[in-house]
Amino acid sequence: MNRTLYQFPLSHYCEKARWLLDFKDLDYKVTNLFPGAHRVLTVWKANSTTVPTLNDGQEWIGDSTEMAFYLDAKYVLRPLLPSDPEQRRQAIILEEKADKAGIHVRRWAYSQLLATPQVTDLLFDDYPLIKPFKKPLAPFIRRGIAQMYQVNPEKGAQSFAKMMMMAEEFETVLLKNGGRYLVGHHLGLADIAVASLYAPLMTIPETPWASLHASTEAVQQLQHELSARPLGQWLLRLYREERHARGNWRGQ
Numbered sequence: 001m002n003r004t005l006y007q008f009p010l011s012h013y014c015e016k017a018r019w020l021l022d023f024k025d026l027d028y029k030v031t032n033l034f035p036g037a038h039r040v041l042t043v044w045k046a047n048s049t050t051v052p053t054l055n056d057g058q059e060w061i062g063d064s065t066e067m068a069f070y071l072d073a074k075y076v077l078r079p080l081l082p083s084d085p086e087q088r089r090q091a092i093i094l095e096e097k098a099d100k101a102g103i104h105v106r107r108w109a110y111s112q113l114l115a116t117p118q119v120t121d122l123l124f125d126d127y128p129l130i131k132p133f134k135k136p137l138a139p140f141i142r143r144g145i146a147q148m149y150q151v152n153p154e155k156g157a158q159s160f161a162k163m164m165m166m167a168e169e170f171e172t173v174l175l176k177n178g179g180r181y182l183v184g185h186h187l188g189l190a191d192i193a194v195a196s197l198y199a200p201l202m203t204i205p206e207t208p209w210a211s212l213h214a215s216t217e218a219v220q221q222l223q224h225e226l227s228a229r230p231l232g233q234w235l236l237r238l239y240r241e242e243r244h245a246r247g248n249w250r251g252q
């Protein structure tokens with residue numbers, strides 16, 4: 001197999017990329033890059049500063065949205081985007097919004113959880129060469145993450161408001177479309193983007209974030225609230241019924 005997804009195990013954009021590949025029924029290897037050092041490879045090969053980065057044969061793609069377009073163009077079975085032009089347009093708009101919401105989900109979640117031992121474990125435990133240095137390195141990595149993603153209580157509160165406002169928008173679209181999918185009558189790019197980018201807020205078995213549920217009161221409270229709402233119930237259903245993971249999020 002000549003297809004590798006480079007990732008951080010904890011990243012929800014990487015979950016989105018894994019789900020895109022799984023949806024397409026493609027085999028792939030998952031390789032973890034360490035935050036910071038990842039740029040050596042991603043900038044060199046894909047001209048991108050972020051993961052997920054996909055290497056598919058001769059091709060390198062350094063962004064999850066570009067990956068979706070690339071995969072749909074190259075592997076035409078099981079389309080991620082609808083063929084109807086209006087639905088296609090809607091799906092692309094929703095996907096872009098989901099990517100923006102993902103930034104707020106990440107900032108809020110880190111503002112609640114960055115200091116917890118569970119997050120430290122998730123940041124280090126899948127890197128056998130670095131794990132032995134977890135204790136001395138953890139404060140530097142936490143500081144780097146806080147700086148890079150502007151994680152602080154004030155920004156966290158703003159992000160909470162934004163991600164909830166966007167959740168409401170997605171929920172309205174979902175309910176208008178019958179409650180099963182965001183666009184049309186099949187799982188597609190918009191669903192995968194929204195579900196994976198909000199997934200860290202829920203307790204979903206076999207995802208990187210399953211261990212975080214009991215971490216803080218605010219997270220528990222939000223999970224409780226989301227689980228009682230259509231969007232949360234939809235997200236849990238998608239994971240239960242339509243997330244057929246082939247690759248292992250832990251990578252190697």
Ligand SMILES: N[C@@H](CCC(=O)N[C@@H](CS)C(=O)NCC(=O)O)C(=O)O
Nearest residue numbers: 011012013049050051052063064065
């Ligand atoms: N627009 C990008 C966003 C990906 C992204 O934000 N990745 C984060 C991890 S969640 C990353 O690589 N951060 C490291 C960095 O910016 O140096 C995509 O959809 O692929």
